[in-house]
Amino acid sequence: MSDTASELPVTIAGTGSYLPEKILTNADLELMVETSDDWITSRTGIKERRIAAEGEHTSHLATNAARKAMEQAGLDPAELNLIIVATITPDTLTPATACYVQQNLGALNAVAFDISAACSGFLFAMKIAKRLISTGAFENALIVGAEKLSSFVNWEDRSTAVLFGDGAGAAILTRGEEGGGEILATEIGTDGSQTHLLNIPGGGSACPITSKNADKQLATLAMLGKEVFKHAVTRMRDSANQVIERSGLKAEDIKLVIPHQANLRIIDAISKRLAVPSDRVFVNLHKYGNTSAAACAIALDEAHRSGKFEKGDHIVLVAFGAGLTWAAAAVRW
Ligand code: UT7
Numbered sequence: 282m283s284d285t286a287s288e289l290p291v292t293i294a295g296t297g298s299y300l301p302e303k304i305l306t307n308a309d310l311e312l313m314v315e316t317s318d319d320w321i322t323s324r325t326g327i328k329e330r331r332i333a334a335e336g337e338h339t340s341h342l343a344t345n346a347a348r349k350a351m352e353q354a355g356l357d358p359a360e361l362n363l364i365i366v367a368t369i370t371p372d373t374l375t376p377a378t379a380c381y382v383q384q385n386l387g388a389l390n391a392v393a394f395d396i397s398a399a400c401s402g403f404l405f406a407m408k409i410a411k412r413l414i415s416t417g418a419f420e421n422a423l424i425v426g427a428e429k430l431s432s433f434v435n436w437e438d439r440s441t442a443v444l445f446g447d448g449a450g451a452a453i454l455t456r457g458e459e460g461g462g463e464i465l466a467t468e469i470g471t472d473g474s475q476t477h478l479l480n481i482p483g484g485g486s487a488c489p490i491t492s493k494n495a496d497k498q499l500a501t502l503a504m505l506g507k508e509v510f511k512h513a514v515t516r517m518r519d520s521a522n523q524v525i526e527r528s529g530l531k532a533e534d535i536k537l538v539i540p541h542q543a544n545l546r547i548i549d550a551i552s553k554r555l556a557v558p559s560d561r562v563f564v565n566l567h568k569y570g571n572t573s574a575a576a577c578a579i580a581l582d583e584a585h586r587s588g589k590f591e592k593g594d595h596i597v598l599v600a601f602g603a604g605l606t607w608a609a610a611a612v613r614w
Contacts, residue, residue, distance in 0.1 A: 297349025326545025367402025450578025
């Protein structure tokens with residue numbers, strides 16, 4: 282699903298991120314499950330991940346990231362029109378985590394809702410917010426990718442326990458000016474025939490957690506990693522290529538690719554297939570692991586704040602996750 286040519290420009294006016302303090306290293310995991318730093322590093326590239334504190338919920342992570350993005354954009358909470366939180370680890374099934382964020386920020390003039398598109402969620406939120414601003418329905422939007430995956434990991438399953446972490450990233454979208462910073466193209470897609478590859482089977486209406494199944498760890502992530510890997514590479518390559526082409530760009534025009542941070546081998550494969558050298562592909566998964574919807578958002582903020590791109594540069598964000606879902610965005614900063 283792509284953009285239309287007649288939309289008014291929408292720009293990214295600020296970014297922010299927040300990572301919980303607690304660090305869980307590969308060495309720590311060696312004491313919890315049968316694994317090794319060597320296996321985790323060579324198969325994924327992950328060295329450590331962050332774990333939210335007791336009582337620190339997804340909405341708290343999201344709010345902290347949002348405050349930084351709003352500060353950078355120079356936007357007061359009362360001026361916010363729209364809040365979209367992308368998450369698969371909401372504080373509660375209802376109300377939406379975005380409503381808790383609205384409450385925390387005191388952004389009572391905004392409309393707030395969640396979207397569930399797994400690791401692609403932040404870029405789904407970007408597409409929705411972009412469209413709502415470009416049509417004149419809203420002047421600005423706060424989009425957040427936030428996850429507390431540590432609450433949904435089976436810490437006895439080595440095939441998933443080593444992969445995931447907690448964190449949040451945010452961006453403020455506002456109307457832009459012709460020729461200035463602009464989200465040039467966005468792409469989103471899903472394949473519902475592959476829901477079995479990556480899911481949290483329990484805790485929803487299909488399989489409520491009851492006293493009879495409480496010991497089966499059903500409300501935790503289950504993944505067929507090898508299958509997911511193959512889909513991730515082709516879907517991310519294709520969706521990135523689509524936004525690059527629709528923006529009239531070539532690989533050499535791209536200052537930085539910011540991919541979903543799930544596995545360094547996937548990132549390397551994407552870098553090769555897009556013909557963008559690895560020094561122009563942003564990686565921070567060694568520090569945070571896979572933070573699902575938060576990953577691209579945190580990476581965008583870190584790359585922005587560390588000066589990896591500047592005004593006028595072109596960047597491409599691309600993600601892939603459960604659903605299956607995939608998404609990409611090409612941005613002129
Ligand atoms: O964010 C959403 C998108 N998610 C992704 O893109 C993830 C995509 N998948 C992957 O990144 C990789 O498939 C994984 C990192 C999840 C797994 O890597 P893999 O190279 O596909 O390993 P595997 O699952 O095929 O397992 C290979 C071996 C198995 O042992 P045997 O059967 O060969 O004896 C596993 O039991 O590695 C074993 N293994 C481990 N060994 C040590 C699996 N997990 C571990 C572990 N430590 N943590």
